[in-house]
Amino acid sequence: MTTAAETVDEWITAGVFEASADGLTPSEEFRSTVSERRSAIADGREDALADLPDALEPGDVDAELLATYATLRERNPDVSSTQALVTSVLLDSSAAGRPPASGAPEGFVPVHGEDAIRLVDLCSRCVVYVWREDCPPCDAIRSNLSGRFGEDPPDDVLALAVYGPDCASRLRDRYDVVGGPTTLFTLDGSVDARFVGVADEETVEREVRTLRERSSRPS
Numbered sequence: 001m002t003t004a005a006e007t008v009d010e011w012i013t014a015g016v017f018e019a020s021a022d023g024l025t026p027s028e029e030f031r032s033t034v035s036e037r038r039s040a041i042a043d044g045r046e047d048a049l050a051d052l053p054d055a056l057e058p059g060d061v062d063a064e065l066l067a068t069y070a071t072l073r074e075r076n077p078d079v080s081s082t083q084a085l086v087t088s089v090l091l092d093s094s095a096a097g098r099p100p101a102s103g104a105p106e107g108f109v110p111v112h113g114e115d116a117i118r119l120v121d122l123c124s125r126c127v128v129y130v131w132r133e134d135c136p137p138c139d140a141i142r143s144n145l146s147g148r149f150g151e152d153p154p155d156d157v158l159a160l161a162v163y164g165p166d167c168a169s170r171l172r173d174r175y176d177v178v179g180g181p182t183t184l185f186t187l188d189g190s191v192d193a194r195f196v197g198v199a200d201e202e203t204v205e206r207e208v209r210t211l212r213e214r215s216s217r218p219s
Contacts, residue, residue: 007083014075016087026091030071038067056085056122065092082123082158089118103131104161105142107149113167116160117174121189125157125211127204130164130171132180137198141181144201148208157208185211 008024011017017024040048041063049070056066069088072079086109093115101110108129111119120126129145131138149159164171164180171177175184175191185193185207192214193207 007079007087010076010079011072011087016072016075030075034064034067034071037071038063041066061122062092065089068092080155082155085122086119086158089115089122100163100166101161103133103135103138103142103163105129105145105149105159106151107146107153108159108161110161110163113162113164113171116162116167117170119158119160120186123158124188126184126186127157127159127208128175128184128186129159129161130177130180130182130184131161132164135180138181141183141195141198144199144204145183147201148204154208157211187211187214 008017012024015027016030018027037048049066056069065088068091069084072084072087073081076084090111093112095112095114099110099112099115104110108127116128120128127145127149129141131142145159153159162171164177164182175194177184179196181195181197183195183199183204184191192211195203195207199207
């Protein structure tokens, strides 16, 4: 499976990102292409919406996200639909700055809470790990999650890491998360199972298998 660093390198090669004083930013040419595609979508042009996954049905999500996803897939067809979808949501994010990442297990994508909620709604199978600082149980389960997702992450389950205080009220209202560490296993936008506290690596593996067995929608 392609690592996050390799995916970023591929986006740079494809002209999606360019280096700036602030780090990597979307290139002007990429932004222009997305804008043109967004206009084409608004005009109802069917060719502007080629190769969309089931999760991105027109009318269910905004035109900016549709345009970003379609442009990314056009630029690099070899990148998986999930990787393109994650990048689209992060590029379309309204949250300021990079999400806290120090507590993220290996193989997990650090995201702001609002973006995690959007991705859970859009992706068939997700594991969402909610962490906090100065938390020995978080350190313990982070090691177990890294053991399962770090070296050989499943290519059909999206792993997200969220710093709980970043979006505490939304996480509580949407998923009944009241603290960390909490690990959610979501299926088609709903919580299928959860662990509050530490779960061992074998238990995590069992829940991942359950997600695959119970999935009613292809990745």
